[in-house]
Amino acid sequence: MQLELPLAIAPATPPAGTLRYIQLGGEIVCYRFRRARRRSIGIMIDDDGLRVAAPGHAPIAEVEAFIREKARWVLQKLAEWRAAPKPQVVNWSDGASIALLGEPVTLELLPGRRGINLQNGRLGIGLEPRGEPAALRKRGIAWIKEHARSLMSERLSLYAASLGVPTPALALSSARTQWGLCQEGGRVRLNWRLIHLPLHLIDYVVAHELAHLREMNHSARFWAVVGGLYPDYKLARSELRQCNHRLPIL
Ligand SMILES: [Zn+2]
Known part of the structure; x- marks a missing residue:
């Protein structure tokens, strides 16, 4: 017999891990499974759906029993995940947004035409003769990253001056779950994908990471430094939490 899988359950692009299926309360649920160096079985719902990690020695029957035990939680969280807005996948064609x-x-x-140019709400990309669509996308992303870098270093020096510290070195990251990071030694990493969000949210992340130069923790003293740089930080923080799904996939 062939199992018909409801489309909404299968992830659009299979991310890392083995895909497995399990029946939970009359529903066939797809999940990504991987072995990990850990002591117990862990389950979570991330951007791509249900993810399960188990220690190397755990038999698969035990893993499945564990998921069944949590069936109610899993089904409820999956329903919430399906209802949540999904990131927009950009197709690099004329007129795309x-x-x-x-x-x-x-x-x-x-x-x-040659080069890439941003003007009046239009990102003009010169089409090289015989250029491949994949190359176009690559050039577009490279341009956006460079644009992000120059804007972010500008904001970084602005806020560093306001904090009274020299502008730290900036590195771009493309982590999926982290906006920024202040490393020991004072280097700041900012997620270039922040460039999709309004400037005031980028400023908040910049102020947050710079404040770590004073306080390498999230104590009340740390938040006082953030507040000194960026008074409306509480609002920005909660806005930012809701932005993960709004970042387009380039
Ligand atoms: Zn922090």
Whole structure:
């Protein structure tokens, strides 16, 4: 017999891990399974759905029994995940839209022109003769990252001056779950994907990471430093929490 899988349950692009299926309360649920160096079985719902990690020695029957035990939680969380807004996948064609600094920007492919240029809400991309669509996407992303880097280093020096410290070295990251990081030694890493969000949210992340130069923790003293740099930090923090799903996939 062939199992018909409801489309909504299967992840769009199979991410890392083995895909497995389990029946929970009359529903066939797809999950990503991996072995990990850990003591117990762990389950979670992330951007791609249900994820299960188990110690190397745990038999698969034990893993499945564990998931069944948590069936109610799993089904409820999966329902919430399906109802949540999904990130927009950008197709790099003429007229497509990408959010930059919280505003929609329209892609304009320009045959016979060179370079990339952002003007009046349009991102003009020169089309090289015989250029491949994949190369176009790659050039577009490289441009967006560079744009992110120059804007972020500008904001970093602005807020560093306001904190009274020299501008720290900046590195870009592309982590999926972390906006920024202040490393020991004072290097700041910022997620280039922040460029999709409004400037005030980028500023909040910049202020947050800079404040770690004073306090390497999240104590009340730390938040006082953040507040000194960026008074409306509480609002920005909660806005940012809701932004994960709004970041487009380039
Ligand atoms: Zn922090």
